[in-house]
């Protein structure tokens with residue numbers, strides 16, 4: 242990371258909102274495009290010229306009509322959304338792309354408000370604010386340093402093995418998108434949570450760093466009692482702040498605490514700390530065939546070949562009548578063994594009379610902060626600094642300003 246790119250990040254984040262053949266915008270006060278004032282309703286068609294509409298006062302906002310949200314999910318729908326900050330229109334594959342150019346802290350207030358429940362503790366929200374800010378700045382870096390851009394999808398196919406892992410794909414013309422691919426962002430459409438505003442203010446500009454660089458601050462729902470190392474789930478790079486360690490906090494089924502971190506939480510609690518899934522032999526054979534595209538025939542055995550330090554299976558040997566394949570890493574295993582995603586790959590296999598029972602623990606990859614554990618810590622009044630240093634040992638909390646001055 243060079244000093245300039247960190248400096249740029251003190252400015253604004255560019256959020257890709259919507260792309261369509263024509264765009265209906267309502268400016269609620271005066272915006273300027275090349276000295277030309279715009280107000281009220283406007284319909285824009287694609288143009289080869291980039292157009293930047295700059296608000297003339299700090300309270301200005303604009304509304305985009307018909308924004309598609311939840312693209313590809315069962316709850317996909319169109320909404321009207323309102324944003325503050327500037328509007329940039331670019332041409333993307335012959336369509337108009339709306340990009341919201343907005344201060345980093347304003348963006349964070351919006352995304353954390355929609356992600357976290359209103360009853361989350363202030364310390365949990367502060368910890369999340371620091372992680373989200375660190376994540377955002379890493380994303381902004383990726384776009385600015387295209388050479389360092391990560392590949393989105395990694396695959397190693399052998400004669401009898403399939404190893405895949407996934408990283409988030411970097412965008413090119415903007416830093417992050419507004420859909421679930423990055424983090425859902427709805428501008429100021431909904432009121433922000435006053436506790437989140439407090440958490441953002443209390444942690445203003447703070448990020449997690451290691452050795453003078455921003456941390457890749459991963460997090461998941463529930464580690465299941467032990468956090469996992471980065472290289473068990475992604476590429477073979479070790480980050481000294483993403484280590485495996487016992488987590489005494491996340492063993493809870495307290496619905497008051499779970500509701501702080503689970504979106505659309507319903508009272509029929511699933512125990513994420515310990516869970517069980519059962520498949521008959523026929524169900525499992527059909528499922529794995531459909532999800533992997535490989536016909537194993539009848540499944541004879543599932544053999545964990547390699548486990549990470551949290552017991553998450555990294556490599557699983559699937560022994561079938563027609564073929565035997567070893568699959569990895571954890572996310573690919575979870576995809577093959579469930580209609581959606583198995584909660585985690587930290588499971589043991591029990592052969593039963595009619596099939597297989599998987600006894601598992603945790604939800605997600607388990608790397609970095611454990612959201613349920615962090616919610617318990619926050620509920621116990623443990624300060625966010627301690628929550629962060631517990632889940633990201635060896636990391637340092639500093640402001641972007643301090644990070645720049647250290648260079």
Ligand SMILES: [Zn+2]
Nearest residue numbers: 417418422423
């Ligand atoms: Zn995205």
Ligand SMILES: [Zn+2]
Nearest residue numbers: 464488491611
């Ligand atoms: Zn945990």
